[in-house]
Amino acid sequence: MSFQGSQGRAYLFNSVVNVGCGPAEERVLLTGLHAVxxxxxxxxxxxxxxxxxxxxxxxxxYKEGKFIIELAHMIKDNGWE
Numbered sequence: 001m002s003f004q005g006s007q008g009r010a011y012l013f014n015s016v017v018n019v020g021c022g023p024a025e026e027r028v029l030l031t032g033l034h035a036v037x038x039x040x041x042x043x044x045x046x047x048x049x050x051x052x053x054x055x056x057x058x059x060x061x062y063k064e065g066k067f068i069i070e071l072a073h074m075i076k077d078n079g080w081e
Contacts, residue, residue, distance in 0.1 A: 004030055005049055005070035013067045018042045024053040032057045039067060048073045 003010040022038040029036075035054035040047045049068040055061050 003068055005068055005072070009071040010049060010068045011071065011074075012063065013069060016067045016069065019048065019067070020045075021051055031060050034060065034063070039069075046073065 003012050016039065018041065019039045020042050022040070024035045024037040026033060026035050033056040034052055035056075036050040037053055038047050038050050049070050051067050052063040052065065055063050
């Protein structure tokens with residue numbers, strides 16, 4: 001499955017570490033209306049993506065409680081692909 005962030009390709013994660021969460025707000029995304037909260041690096045405070053707090057469309061409910069991190073903010077390390 002392919003996900004799109006504000007700066008291009010993104011990945012959906014069940015959990016993240018070393019990330020802070022801002023306040024939730026309603027946004028209309030490509031897949032409809034969602035309540036999302038921006039997430040940021042605890043160390044440098046760079047916005048990395050968002051957390052899905054609530055999906056208003058039933059087909060999008062699987063995203064609730066999960067995190068989007070944009071590929072632009074990922075660093076490949078240790079040989080993972």
